[in-house]
Amino acid sequence: MTITRRPLREQIRDEVLTRLVRGDHPVGERINEGELADELGVSRTPLREALAGLAQEGVLELRPNRGFWLLPLTVDEVKETYPIIGALEAFALRQCDIQVLAESVPRLNELAQRMLDVDPLEAGRIDDQWHDELLKSCPNKRLLQLIKAQKTVVHRYEFAYFTSRKRIMRAETEHRLIAKAILERDMDRAAGELVGNWTVDPGVLREVFG
Template sequence: MSKTANPAARTIALTLQRRIVDGTYPGGMPIRQAEVATEFGVSHIPVREALASLAQGGLVDIQPNRGAVVTTLSADQCLELAEMRVALESIALKHSMKRLSAKDLVAARQALARGAKADSLEERSQWNWAFHRLLHAGAARPFLLSQLETLWKHADRYLHYTWKNAHYEARSDSEHEELLAAVAAKDEHLALRLNKRHILGAATVAIDLIKANEVAEQGGA
């Protein structure tokens, strides 16, 4: 989702984004400008700006005569995002591991602990990305890290979907612990291998869920 200067539009965009990511607004659902404007007590102008921002982030399509429609989860997009994450996070980890301090590692472990105790998937997600962000803190590659932030925002929807439908949290936590141990030991080869397995493993589960859901929907049509 791109940034918007209008505070009302940003509030609306963030709220709608959360609803799309957590599945409250499923793929194919139309988002009516009039209904959103009424809910937030605003004119259509900030609503249009918010929807345009979500469209830039790939969460909605703006369609002629239909307005904004929530995009559907895509197995192809899920794999593409995972492959891009592996490529960019591998570069970030290589540069970061040499510079990470004991304080950085403590902060990463605290993020894991807080994520494991989270009361909601949204909170868990925030700590999940905080953990990955901390592992890359020493990379000193601001453009690379900004690209990763964009990737994570797109991937977050698929991560929520996997946690919600496959109860993937325990496996994710275990893999995070292994990854952190490898990073702390400065074992670059192992850390890169574990991170790749972690990302592609979660993507594979999400893709299987998406395809199974597509088959079920076709069977019920």
């Protein structure tokens, strides 16, 4: 038996992030450390470590002497963050092993298909898996780590974002086009499509932000 002894701060991080993503906490509001610590049944020390980490990633803001605040979801944040991820992933894709990529295509298409069959929430998770599978042969591990951190920020949006069936279908289409480009060994096109995959269309932005 492998007894789990994960540091408390990590467990807290996961739980807090889940709550924030789930929308339990009012957006744009202060987080009361004492209250939250009590709820979670832990002390403020590891909680603060977890919150500080999320602040550094850009999910929260830490105002001196005012505490942690859940940053509001803004159009700007979407407009800024998604393209960054697009650029990073395209860059990562170019460092991937083309042979491994080609071998991944069946799995990629399988995942693309599955996105259509599940509920919107699960779709976001599968979308993640798709991108992980795509970039798994990128030797620049630091780059992959960076991409992962950026995605944490946008995960908050996927609730609003992937609830649109249209959006899921668009993602599916794009995923298949990228897979096709890979099979044809056209990495320029694949990278271009990948950037496009991280481009939010204005219509959806209006839909989400009004």
